[in-house]
Amino acid sequence: MxxxxxxxxxxxxxxxxxxxxxxxxxxxxxxxxxxxxxxxxxxxxxxxxxxxxxxxxxxxxxxxxxxxxxxxxxxVREVKFKVGDLVLWENETGRQQGQGKLGPRWEGPYQVIWAGDKGAYKMAYHTGEEVPRTWNAMQLRKYYA
Known part of the structure; x- marks a missing residue:
């Protein structure tokens, strides 16, 4: 064909x-x-x-x-977060082992402490301690409190 x-x-x-x-x-x-x-x-x-x-x-x-x-x-809808925004991250990408199909899909909330120009973000736990890796905007979702 x-x-x-x-x-x-x-x-x-x-x-x-x-x-x-x-x-x-x-x-x-x-x-x-x-x-x-x-x-x-x-x-x-x-x-x-x-x-x-x-x-x-x-x-x-x-x-x-x-x-x-x-x-x-x-x-495609471009997602941008500002420093100080609360976000959730996708649980499949954040864990070493999956939680199974009944586990939570999103984890958080975390606070954005650094926003890169190409969609990379650094997060902090609610205690203020920095998460040791960067995240892409595709794996994040805005948290509405």
């Missing part, structure tokens, strides 16, 4: 020609009607255009990735 991102099958990009399935051998198709010499000429012609097909597929893949990035970025 042709890949959505680049519009060609991997077989065409690798070998320069369409794959022949066993059904095509028994059923007469345009491809099977060619004589040996005509088939060789067609295969050589396909090989000449293989590099062009690969370049076109690479261009289509870049365009597809840009469209996907634009779609994703248009729907």
């Amino acid at each position: 042709p890949k959505v991102s680049y519009g060609e099958t991997p077989f065409i990009l690798t070998y320069g020609t369409e794959a022949m399935i066993p059904v095509e051998i028994n059923v007469p198709t345009d491809r099977m009607r060619l004589t040996g010499e005509e088939n060789e000429d067609d295969l050589r012609l396909n090989l000449n255009f293989t590099e062009e097909r690969r370049e076109a597929a690479a261009r289509r893949e870049v365009e597809y990735k840009k469209a996907m990035e634009k779609y994703y970025n248009s729907r």
Whole structure:
């Protein structure tokens, strides 16, 4: 099947020609009607255009990735916390061992004591002692008291 991102099958990009399935051998198709010499000429012609097909597929893949990035970025809501905000952190990322499916999903509240420019945050326990690692905004949630 042709890949959505680049519009060609991997077989065409690798070998320069369409794959022949066993059904095509028994059923007469345009491809099977060619004589040996005509088939060789067609295969050589396909090989000449293989590099062009690969370049076109690479261009289509870049365009597809840009469209996907634009779609994703248009729907992502950026989360920012300020120093002093109370937050919860995701329990799966904070524990060495999981709590199981019935365990709490969020742990806290903790206070933000440092906010980096790329979404990194340092936290402090309610006693004021600093948590020994940094956290990403994707693993944090605002705590409303």
